[in-house]
Amino acid sequence: MSVFTPLSLPLDPAARADLAAMAEDAIARGSKSFAAAAKLFDPETRRSAMMLYAWCRHCDDAIDGQVLGFARRPDLEASRPDERMAKLESETLAALAGRPTSDPCFKAIGDVAARHRLPPELLVQHLAGYRMDVEGRRYETIADTLDYCYHVAGVVGVMMSMVMGVREEATLDRASDLGIAFQLTNIARDIVEDARAGRIYLPEEWLAEADLRPGDVVDPRQRPVVALLANRLVDLAEPYYASAFHGLKDLPPRSAWxxxxxxxxxxxxxxxxxxxxxxxxDQRVSTGRRQKLRHVTLGAARAAMSRRAKPQPRSAALWTRPRLGDA
Structure with missing residues (x-):
């Protein structure tokens, strides 16, 4: 896939409002955690954030043959994953070039890319994360797992920061860190479910250290050992969450919240x-409505605190995103 400057133009206000409403409805049903936080953005940022997220959600669903991450899509499952991957790539490039596409989410991402000058390379990097799933990439080391986390989530943090009007490299590094932390959390939560689908994101070196084979992850008798590996992922996410906190001060106030x-x-x-x-x-771990509301209040305090906190340099031990244009 080549990297080029978007040729599409931002949509007119009415068309954009329609697409944003479609995206918001999909996100409200498919990702309650993101939907709750997105309500705090200013209206314009929220529209673009929803439209960006809708494209990401569509790509994820297309590869997994699902609707909003849950219900199965027999029409998609009837085609090969590599065919669906190729379609995502071609339709995304078409949207960036202002050409017709088959789904509104592509028109939405074309608008977001044009409106916020998103480097197309970032969208290409995100699609590369889905290709890792399609091609059954093996993750031998934790660095391999973190590379995957960047492509499926860290790069989304970078694009979201640009939607918020922030383009400084240091802040984009913190945004990438937050996306990586989110994905490490997701992997820990979904270890067993992903393994049942044939996807193991735990590094093979960790499995070997725990004397586990990939197939053991779904064995109920191995749950205590799997839990230890999940704990290790949760602990690994902590310095990335800590780094992301120090990027909040560089965001507009409502975006920081x-x-x-x-x-x-x-x-x-x-x-x-x-x-x-x-x-x-035993059941999918999530946060309830009361917990989310508590985090809305805590988020306001955390955003305010970040503006008063003593600046901390980003740890050199953290996995660092590739710079645009790097091979």
Whole structure:
């Protein structure tokens, strides 16, 4: 896939409003955690954030043959994953070039890319994360897992920061860190479910150290050991969450509030996984409405605190995103 400058133009206000409403409805049904935090953005940022997220959600669903991450899509499952991947790539490039596409989410991402000058390379990087799933990439080391986390989530944090009007490299690094933390949390929460689908994101070196084979992850008798590996992922996410906190001060106030709220909601999911131990996969771990509302309040305090906190350099030990244009 080549990298080029978007040729599409922003949509007119009425068309954009229609697409944003479609995106918001999909996100409200498919990702309650993100939907709760997104309500805190100013209206314009919220529209673009929803439209960006709708494209990401569509790509994820297309590869998994699902609707909003849950219900099965027999029409999609009838085609090969590599065919669906190729279609995502071609339709995304068409949207960036202002050409017709088959789904409104592509028109939405074309608008977001044009409106906020998103480098197309970032969209290409995100699609590369889905290709890792399609091609059954193996993750031998934790660096391999973190590379995957960047492509499926860290790069989304970078694009979201640009939607919020922030383009400084140091702040984009913090945004990438938050996306990576989110994905490490997701992997910990979904270890068993993903393994049943044939996807193991735990590094093979960790499995070997725990004397586990990939197939053991779904074995109920191995849950105590799997829980220890999940704890390790949750612990690994902590310095990335800490780094992301120090990027909040560089965001506009309402955006900082929204991001700080999402920071708290997702981090709590990881802490719940750790607290539940071997029973963490008896049902899907999530945060309820009351907990989300609590994080809205805590998010306001966290965003305000970030503006008064002593600046901390980003740890050199953290996995660092590739710079645009790097091979």
């Amino acid at each position: 929204a991001v700080a709220t999402a920071h708290g909601v997702y981090r709590e999911i990881g802490l719940q996984v750790k607290a539940l131990g071997a029973s963490a996969w």
